[in-house]
Amino acid sequence: MQKIYHILSNLNWLAVLCAVHMPVLAQFNYAVYDGTYDTLPDFNAAGMEPIATGQSNVIDVSVTSQTETFALVFERDITISASGEYIFSARSDDGSKIYIDNTVVVDNDGLHGATTVTGSINLTPGNYALRVEFFEKYGGEVLEVGYRTDNPDFQPIPPDGVLSHAFVAKSDVGEWGAVIQWPHIAITAANLPDGRVLSWSSTETNAFPSGGPEFTHASVFDPQSETFTNVDNNFHDMFCAGISSLENGVILASGGNPDDSRATAFDPATLSWIPRAEMLDRRWYGANITLPNGRVFSTFAKSAGNRSEMYDPATNSWSATPNANMQTLVDEQNGINSAPSGTPGVLGQEWWSHIAVAPQGDVFQGGPTQSWHRFDPIGGSVNVELGQPIGDTARMYGNAVTYDIGKVLLVGGADRRSDPPTSVNNVYRVDLNGASPVVTQGAPMNFPRALSNTVTLPNGEVLVIGGNTVAKIFNDEGSVLPAEIYSPANNSWRIVDSLSVPRNYHSTALLLKDGRVLSAGGGACGGCSANHLDGQIFSPPYLFNPDGSLATRPTLGNTPVQVEAGDEIIVPASSDTVAFTMVRLSGTSHHLNTDQRFLPVTSIDNADGTYTLTFPANPNVLLLGNYWLFALNANGTPSLGQTLQVIRNDIAIPPSQNGDVYLSDMSWLSEANGWGPAERDFSNGEELANDGGPLVLNGTTYAKGIGAHAYSEISLDLAGQYQRFKADIGLDDSRDGLCGEIRFEVDVDGVNQFASSSFIDTTPTQSIDLNVTAANTLTLKVLDGNGATCGDHADWADARLTPVSSPGFRYYRFTPVKLRDGSLADSVQLAELALQADGNRLLSALVVNPGGNSPATATPSQADDNNVNTKWRDYNKGALVYDYNANTVIDGYNFSTANNAPERDPVRWLLEGSKDAVNW
Incomplete structure (x- = not known):
């Protein structure tokens, strides 16, 4: 079996692949025992006699020809020349233990598959008795023993028994903290704004049986106290759901086990789950991504065929995005998964697309299937096919991360069609800042990896954690324990400290608020050895001085919210x-x-x-x-x-004084356009999204609107929610003195309600105002006016819809007018401001403090968290604004003062309502 070692030379790591052991004097005494065991036996018990003994220069199962029902003991003295912590590792199938002077340092006992356990002991110079015990019952037999000190990777115990101590600065390799026991396998994890981490598994803490109750084990982890708050979801199994972080910090989980259409939102303010509108399709193993307009694009997924869709948090609704067709991904995945593989447990492709929002506002897809694309869920343009920039190569369970403005890093993965399938160390840098992606090959990782996790660090570097070399799921074989860091500036990798626990399929990793990195989870295969109900936190090298002490951090004062x-x-x-x-x-x-x-x-x-x-x-x-x-x-x-x-x-607050909604901010049912895509808030540029100039009609520039080119047809779903459609129309000023002749038409529910005469460059701007009350569909058309399509750049400037008025207000503003003692008070504070309807408290608002200056422990949301032990505080003594996302009637309110500093209490205030956050 090949092993990977690392040798320290002038603080530079050299990876050495050793396939043959150097010829040295055999020094390990071993004994072979025959017997059927479920745990390690007492080898000193009466009747325990070895069937064979001998000496070996390695500690592994090669010393015996038996493959079932046997046990091994290895012994020798080891010599320690330098004081320090020594970490020992045993990977075995079945059980094993490592003793130093009769002290158990590693306990990996019991019946299990290939499992790695580590343990540490502080040793001073001298000689110690090493003893390794192992047994195998049935199935595979594995025994690998190693040790390390400050160096990141484990190395075999040398046959001469002399253990070296490599002193490596934490400022070079960082440090993994102690293993933290977790209440479930952290299959999914998300950052919360206060620095805590939400994680969940499935209906069980270590497995995902289908057909059971709709339930998910979930918790909120506090990295500072290393404590957990239980937040189980009792109405949705979110195993393998798509995940997105919304504008307001809410976590959206959509789809799940098995092939589910449910969607659920987690509110960090109340630590509660809220059902959201169901998806149009059932989806499992589907990637989500948050778009520039705050909506969520849900892509390629199991059971959804070639269909994608988009979620609008503002309206709690899903809409189809038929232009973003996933058929190529479906076909290529089916081809990959149909490839035969003689390797048991090899991973299959499972839908997760490697996607990123590009600077142009569309969505780049760069794997894991061979062909790459650009999708335009917002603009509605058809897919742009990018071919196969890295060849006919699949990158199954590699990583993709946006590491700089318009730049994506693709790392690792595996191709099931290889024989045998193995992980790769390939790295690709993709620059999306130009008209077409530019792909260059980056320096390869030190280790091939699939099923790893990649995290962006505050200093612009990229940390890669875990994964394995053999491309297997539900298996820790070939686990890569050393992490490594990529420097985009230098296009180079360096190896850093090693994990104590393998992190493979179903593991997660996230940056923490203090610059450390959480790595957790792995497995979810019932009782298998690859289950890891634990986590570990990495302190990167930048947190240490060369002497190993903690580095002094810069300080950053309060910032705007x-x-x-x-x-x-x-x-x-x-x-x-x-x-x-x-x-x-x-x-x-x-x-x-x-x-x-x-x-x-x-x-x-x-x-x-x-x-x-x-x-x-x-x-x-x-x-x-x-x-x-x-x-x-x-x-x-x-x-x-x-x-x-x-x-x-x-987006959050429509700028129009009467609450109008701009068509360029809405989802479109369909879009056809003569040249290039129809543009949102730009004039038509004839080729790519956002390649046009500003919308200008007869010298007036418009910030909002739609730029089109004949023949153009755009349809929108009104759902009976609007009463007027308004716009200014004409030929864009970019065509002044040039060709271009167009006509405009508007259909409401399929019936023509407006048709213009022809516009040329000298035609005055025309305003339209149409009644669309109770209408379901609005269709905007631009037609050629003279039989030629030269320069037919049409502007639907300031195109907007006026919603049907509903009672109540969307926004409520509480403004302190006088404090109990304003001369002493450095701020305003209150514990709770409860708005009510029909005697019931409303707890569904987004609460903000415009222009405020609130400490992290007293944010605006804490005024509406139903907890009088928390409070909102504002050093600028400003107002609270409650946003209910739709007009809401309130008929009462009350508030509770905080429990300290009474001079900060409001004693006179103003409560106002607004439909648009402009007119109160």
Whole structure:
């Protein structure tokens, strides 16, 4: 059996593959025993006599020809030359133990498949008695024993018994913490805005039986206290559901076991699960991704055929996206899975698409099947086929991560069609910033890996954890324990500290708010040895000084709660700060994390203890949702993360004074366009999405609208929710003095309600205002006016719908007018503000504090969490705004003051309602 070793030389790791042991004097004494055991026997008991003895220079099963019902004991003295911690490892099938001077250091006893267990002991210079015990009952027989010190990987115990101690700085390799027992296998995990982690398994803690109750074991983990809060879902089995992190921090799980159409949202404020609208299709093993407009695109999935769909959190509704057809993925996956494999347990392809939002606003797909695409769920354009940029290669259960603006890293994976299927160490860098993706091969990883997890770090590097070399699921064979870090700047990899527990299929990993990394889970195969109901936290090298002490972090003061793309803010930070970065909070399952992205933030040192930050202006880059903002020093050490919510007011709050909704912000049932896609908020550019200029009619520039080209036809679902359609129409000013002649038509429920005369470059702008009350479908058409399609650039400028009015208000604003003692109060605070309807408290609002300055422990949501022991506090003494996402009637309210600092209590206030958050 081949083994991988690592030798330290001048603090540079050299990977050495050793297939043949060096000829040395046999030093291990061994004894072979015959017998059928369920646990290790007492080898000193009366009647226990070996059937064979001898000496060997290795500790493994090769010393005997028996393959069933036997036991082995290896003994020799070992010599320790340097004091320190020594970590021993035993991988065995069945049971094994390692003793040092009669002390059990590794206990891997019992009947099980190939399982790795580690243990550590502090030793001082001297000689010690080593004893390794092993038994095999039936089935496979495996025994691998090794040790390590500070070096990341285990090495065999040398035949001469002299154990070296490699001193490696934690500032070079980091450090994994102790193994943390978990209440279930963390098959899916997601960041919460307060720094905690949500995780879940299925109807059982270690398995996923189908056909059982609709239930999921779930918990919230606090990385600081290493404690758990139970949050089981009692109405939805979310095993292998798609996962997305929404704009407001809510976690959406859609689909699940078996082939489910349910969708569920987890509210971090109340730690509760909320049923959401069912999907149009049943979906299992399907990838989700959050789009620039806050909606969620649900792609290729089991039982959904070639169909995709999109979820709108604002309306709690799903709509089909027939233009984003998945047929090529279906065909290629079927071809991969039909390939014969003589390797038991080899992985099969299971639907999860490697996707990322591109700077143009569409969705890039780069695997795991051979052919790549661009999908346009928002714009409605047909798929762009990218061919097979890396050849006829599948990357099953590799990773994909957005590691910089418009840049995606593809790592590892396996191709079932290989014989035998093995993992690869391939790396591809994909640049999406141009008109077409540019793919270059990156430096290969040190280890081939499939079923690994990849995490973006605050310093812009990428951490890869776990996986195995043999491309097997529900199996720890070939597990890669050393993690490794990729530097995009240098296109290089370095090996860092080793996991204590293998992390393979159904494992997860996430960045934490303090810059550490959580790795957890694996298995879910009932009683199999690959089940891991535990987790481990990695402290990256940037958290240590060369002497092993903790590095001093930069400090980052309170930041605004919300920003938008292109915003500038001023933040206080320590003088050692040299850069700022942000990482989006995300969720992961099945080795895929589509919402994770790292972004650099431009900064200016104001030389007064503050820095001016400028956020990326492209909303397709700075996606909606929660991020952790970090300050970094010259060593790359990050501050503690500050939670920052990225919003888009043009989506969350319609800018029109009467609550109108722009057609460019809505889902379209269908779209056909003469040249290129129909554009949202741009004029037509004839080729790609967003390649046109601004919408301009007769010198007036419009921020919102649709740019089209004859012949164009766009249909929208009104669902009887709107009463007026309004727009300004004409030939875009980009055609002034040039060719172009067009006509406009509007159909309502299939009946023509408007037809214009011809427009040329000198035709005045025309305004239309149509009654669409109770209508279900609106269709906008642009026709050629003169028999030629030269330059037929049509603008539906300011195209919008006025909703049917409903009672109540969407927004309620509580404004403190006077505090109990405003001269002493440094802030306003209250414990609860409860809005009521029919005597019942309403607890479904998104609560924000516009322009406020709230500490992380007293956020606006805590004013509406039904817990008088928490509170909201604002140093700017501003207002609370409750957003119910739809007009809502309230008929009463009450509030509770906080339990300290009475000078901060409101004693006079104003409560107002608004339908649009503009007019109160």
